[in-house]
Amino acid sequence: MTDVLILGGTGWLSGRIARSWADAGADVTCLARGSRPAPEGAALVVADRDAPEAYAALTDRDWDEVVDVSSNPVHVAAAVDALGTRAAHWTYVSSVSAYARADVEGQDESAELLAPAAAGEEPDYGRDKVAAEKAVRDALADRAAVIRPGLIVGPGDPTDRFGYWVSRFALAGDGPVLVPETGALAGDDPVLVPYTADARAQVIDVDDVAAFVVHIGRERWSGTANAVGDVHALADVLDLARQIAGHSGAAVAASDQFLVDHDVAHWAGPRSLPLWLPGDMPGFMTHRNAIFRAAGGTLRPLRETLERTLADERARGLDRERRAGLVRSDELALLAELARPTGLAGPDRPDRAQR
Structure with a gap:
């Protein structure tokens, strides 16, 4: 059985990902604060990611797949440091907000990114996502997938x-x-x-994002893809x-x-x-999705x-x-x-x- 860890798993997108993995037959564990239950079929480990020992209960086993959706680069880096050697594959859910230009149409994954946020700076969603991406890539390289969703929509x-x-x-x-x-x-x-x-x-259904995360986790696909719909x-x-x-x-x-x-x-x-x-x-909702489709992404x-x-x-x-x-x-x-x-x-x- 595939062992999957969702860092989160009780929010909207992360909950859909956890449910999709569970529906696919995986043994799913969610790490979250515990303010909401884990989806049916998933186990919940209650922990505060600000705490030094947040991942202590998870480091005694290997994980086929780890998924992180956090926009806090400190949390992301700490998770990679604690669990990176235990993970066969890691998927980080970033955002098209990581791109530096919103006035350029048709950007692909090679487009310029914002400068990564530095330690101690005020939170900035786009720059924080870039810093988190960097932490994942620097540590995991060919074992990591980074996806950049656009506007995620749908039930809930x-x-x-x-x-x-x-x-x-x-x-x-x-x-x-x-x-x-x-x-x-x-x-x-x-x-x-x-x-x-x-x-x-340009929108993408939340369940199409979740299905893509499961697919690339199964395939252990590495790379970066805009998880976006058609324009x-x-x-x-x-x-x-x-x-x-x-x-x-x-x-x-x-x-x-x-x-x-x-x-x-x-x-x-x-x-x-x-x-x-x-x-x-004019470019904010016009990102290219060719890599997403080539990697197995589908759009309803x-x-x-x-x-x-x-x-x-x-x-x-x-x-x-x-x-x-x-x-x-x-x-x-x-x-x-x-x-x-x-x-x-x-x-x-x-x-x-x-x-």
């Missing part, structure tokens, strides 16, 4: 970003939904215009989300300037439009991921409090503000707001 997503759209379209029903313009204005109308195909979206026009993703949600109302596009002026945030967090990016980041259809996400959103509550997006009352207030200055929302011109 704690960030509420991707799920916002299919959830909001379902909640709105035949009512209007505010969307980012995502590109140059169409025609002369400054507000109610269809959203364009200029902006991109889509954001407009196409929103259109598909509307279709799956059964939304029959208007999709009302607001310009970047309007959204910024009304304190709507990019990407994530409260009072945001998720997946909407600043104009100086975007429609399936959206359907899975909508089912999860319905189960959790379409009108629940969210970590990302606009609350419906704020969205309706913004839509009313959009209609007031121009008068473009009258019954004689509804088609300009439809998509």
Whole structure:
């Protein structure tokens, strides 16, 4: 039987990885603080990775595979130091946030990285991931795989970003939904215009990431791979989300300037439009995935991921409090503000707001 150690294993992604390994017949052990249970079929070792003896209970056995998802480079380096000689293969889950440039489209794994974080510096997610990658490579070399996921989505997503759209379209029903313009204005109308195909979206289902981690662990594949989905026009993703949600109302596009002026945030967090990016980041969701595919990575259809996400959103509550997006009352207030200055929302011109 394959002995697998997940450093973590009780969070969203690490829990999916642990479950996937268990489903594959492995003997899975998770090391975590113990605030949440390990997935069914996995054993839990309770430990604090800040503690000097965090890995003491794990060093008396060999591991066919170790998986670490931490963004704390001190934790990663300490784990490698304690367990590296006991591991036949090590997979470190990094992030495309490790790349130095967000303004360059189509980057592959050879693209420039951020400078690694130095000891004692304030936490910086991207630089911390780079430092953690370096610790793994320096110690394990040809026994290590580093994967760099992009935006991970799907059931259980704690960030509420991707799920916002299919959830909001379902909640709105035949009512209007505010969307980012995502590109140059169409025609002369400054507000109610269809959203364009200029902006991109690149997502990967959480279970596709987990399946890839299991696959490369089994194969003991070494190297670096962007674990990212194919690139889509954001407009196409929103259109598909509307279709799956059964939304029959208007999709009302607001310009970047309007959204910024009304304190709507990019990407994530409260009072945001998720997946909407600043104009100086055209490369952020356009990374190449050729190595991922060549190494055995697979991607389920975007429609399936959206359907899975909508089912999860319905189960959790379409009108629940969210970590990302606009609350419906704020969205309706913004839509009313959009209609007031121009008068473009009258019954004689509804088609300009439809998509």
